[in-house]
Amino acid sequence: MSHASFPYAPFELRGDALRDAVVRYASNPIYLDNEEWENGDNPYRRQLRPQVLRYLDFDRLPGRDRILEYSSLAAQRVLTSVYEADLMFLPKNGLKDKWEDFQQFYSSTNRVLGETIRPALERFAFGFLDQEVEVSGKWSLESFNEYIESLNADASAPASLSEEAISSSSDRERAARMWLIQFAPDFLSEASPMLRNVLGHYGAPQSEWFKIIIDEYGYGVHDTKHSQLFERTMESVDLQSDVHRYWQYYLGSSLMMNNYFHYLGKNHELFFRYVGALYYTEATLVDFCRRAADLLTEVFDGRADVRYFTEHVHIDQHHGRMALDKLILPLIEAHGEAIIPEIVRGIEEYRVIQDITDKDFAAQIRWMDKGPEYKKLHTPVWEAISSGRVTAPLADIVEPYGELSNTHSHEGDELCHIVSGTMKFVSGFDSHQILHAGEGTVIERNRLHGAIIESDECVYQIHSVGDYTQCL
Amino acid sequence: MTVAGMPYVYARTAQGAFVMPARCPHRGGPLHLARIGPNGRQLVCPWHERGVSLSRLRQEVPAVRRGDLVTAVFAGAFDTGAEPQVEYRPLSPDLSIC
Numbered sequence: 001m002s003h004a005s006f007p008y009a010p011f012e013l014r015g016d017a018l019r020d021a022v023v024r025y026a027s028n029p030i031y032l033d034n035e036e037w038e039n040g041d042n043p044y045r046r047q048l049r050p051q052v053l054r055y056l057d058f059d060r061l062p063g064r065d066r067i068l069e070y071s072s073l074a075a076q077r078v079l080t081s082v083y084e085a086d087l088m089f090l091p092k093n094g095l096k097d098k099w100e101d102f103q104q105f106y107s108s109t110n111r112v113l114g115e116t117i118r119p120a121l122e123r124f125a126f127g128f129l130d131q132e133v134e135v136s137g138k139w140s141l142e143s144f145n146e147y148i149e150s151l152n153a154d155a156s157a158p159a160s161l162s163e164e165a166i167s168s169s170s171d172r173e174r175a176a177r178m179w180l181i182q183f184a185p186d187f188l189s190e191a192s193p194m195l196r197n198v199l200g201h202y203g204a205p206q207s208e209w210f211k212i213i214i215d216e217y218g219y220g221v222h223d224t225k226h227s228q229l230f231e232r233t234m235e236s237v238d239l240q241s242d243v244h245r246y247w248q249y250y251l252g253s254s255l256m257m258n259n260y261f262h263y264l265g266k267n268h269e270l271f272f273r274y275v276g277a278l279y280y281t282e283a284t285l286v287d288f289c290r291r292a293a294d295l296l297t298e299v300f301d302g303r304a305d306v307r308y309f310t311e312h313v314h315i316d317q318h319h320g321r322m323a324l325d326k327l328i329l330p331l332i333e334a335h336g337e338a339i340i341p342e343i344v345r346g347i348e349e350y351r352v353i354q355d356i357t358d359k360d361f362a363a364q365i366r367w368m369d370k371g372p373e374y375k376k377l378h379t380p381v382w383e384a385i386s387s388g389r390v391t392a393p394l395a396d397i398v399e400p401y402g403e404l405s406n407t408h409s410h411e412g413d414e415l416c417h418i419v420s421g422t423m424k425f426v427s428g429f430d431s432h433q434i435l436h437a438g439e440g441t442v443i444e445r446n447r448l449h450g451a452i453i454e455s456d457e458c459v460y461q462i463h464s465v466g467d468y469t470q471c472l
Numbered sequence: 473m474t475v476a477g478m479p480y481v482y483a484r485t486a487q488g489a490f491v492m493p494a495r496c497p498h499r500g501g502p503l504h505l506a507r508i509g510p511n512g513r514q515l516v517c518p519w520h521e522r523g524v525s526l527s528r529l530r531q532e533v534p535a536v537r538r539g540d541l542v543t544a545v546f547a548g549a550f551d552t553g554a555e556p557q558v559e560y561r562p563l564s565p566d567l568s569i570c
Binding site: 064132133134135136137138139140142143144146147150340344345348351352 | 489490491532534535539543544545547
């Protein structure tokens with residue numbers, strides 16, 4: 001028998017190998033650009049824009065100040081696809097002509113390629129939380145209880161920035177629909193990340209965990225399943241409810257919120273962070289859902305089916321208590337106070353992401369509402385460029401009729417200038433400006449947008465001005 | 473911040489950040505101005521050059537930082553109704569790394 005040691009080399013993917021692997025994964029035909037704005041009852045189609053991925057650096061860890069840049073949106077889109085290969089999706093109206101996409105999405109090659117790049121993309125997507133949250137000191141059950149009490153998580157809270165943005169929007173129904181679209185990745189497959197911790201064997205808390213999931217899944221009665229309630233909400237305000245129909249309208253932060261729970265659930269070494277994040281989200285959801293139900297009822301003049309939210313107002317009072325009394329405290333008793341810092345970290349990481357998501361959505365609604373103003377800003381910015389007062393990197397682009405630039409964002413402000421033809425510039429769900437020759441628009445950094453050509457041909461220029469206010 | 477008569481600061485060292493008392497347990501010297509000793513395991517108080525274990529200081533106050541906001545738990549410290557006092561205290565270079 002040999003006693004020679006075998007050096008252990010952890011798996012790691014970096015540099016060109018990482019970039020090539022990401023592009024290889026995203027080059028699957030189901031991930032290529034779409035010719036339509038929406039995916040039609042096809043849960044396997046997710047536009048990952050592989051043609052751009054080779055230019056992104058996933059080795060660099062963005063700090064919070066750069067977490068809304070396109071690289072992060074791209075990483076969150078890819079991670080959503082990787083995580084959801086573990087979930088079962090079928091089209092509402094049957095597989096029919098989607099059989100090939102179904103096979104591709106669940107194929108071994110798609111799953112293996114995804115798993116290969118997942119750790120590096122998780123590091124890129126969530127590594128900033130290492131800088132944002134730091135737990136220190138020796139925690140005891142007593143100090144943990146005081147900390148939990150100080151959170152006051154189940155107290156009434158004022159309207160969030162997102163809710164204020166909807167209330168004050170120039171098109172409140174559009175803003176509210178955009179809001180519901182952001183929840184769709186989570187709510188249409190609700191509690192799926194939680195199910196990742198159902199398997200295994202870890203004592204009584206495992207059964208408590210399962211009880212929460214039983215509620216989320218409506219006790220086997222399909223019409224009470226929470227995802228089904230959310231489908232009714234979407235349909236009641238003239239949205240469609242098939243999975244990822246509105247993929248192109250998801251903000252990076254919305255995907256980040258949903259992916260965070262997949263990240264915690266997929267990596268079981270982060271179980272105790274998940275327990276903390278679960279407690280905080282369940283405890284705060286009660287008040288959030290109360291406000292959401294009121295807001296949607298008001299905006300849609302009573303037409304919105306808000307049972308999804310009113311059901312949570314009730315059941316999450318129990319879930320918050322269950323997460324604390326039946327999960328967290330027994331886990332601390334069984335495994336010791338050493339797990340407390342991880343639980344605290346989960347709570348605070350969730351709060352960081354919640355804050356990012358809230359601010360990002362509010363900024364997107366402002367961007368959508370101010371579409372006509374950004375169009376008007378073309379005149380002074382174009383004057384600064386055409387007069388030579390400002391010089392900026394330039395891209396000349398010629399596209400044919402129907403060419404759809406799938407949604408994306410840029411790291412700096414840009415000016416889109418139409419030389420000839422007509423472009424429909426899209427800045428969010430049901431939000432657009434028509435741009436003719438000689439017109440254009442300022443594109444604000446980090447704001448989601450796309451475009452489609454509406455003339456036989458469109459010649460246009462993109463001037464990367466960086467900060468458009470310097471051109472005024 | 474002063475809690476129950478004891479001043480505390482948030483120290484950021486190369487090995488991590490933590491809440492620690494700003495007063496040396498020896499004679500009450502300004503521990504927030506202490507440098508890390510050559511062995512890297514002690515804070516050396518500027519008054520009498522007495523070493524205080526860093527690992528012990530790290531454990532003393534449970535805390536969590538989210539962004540620029542630090543939440544520290546002083547269990548039972550406010551039972552008497554006394555409010556914490558917030559005041560500025562400079563930190564030595566070793567305690568304000570990042």
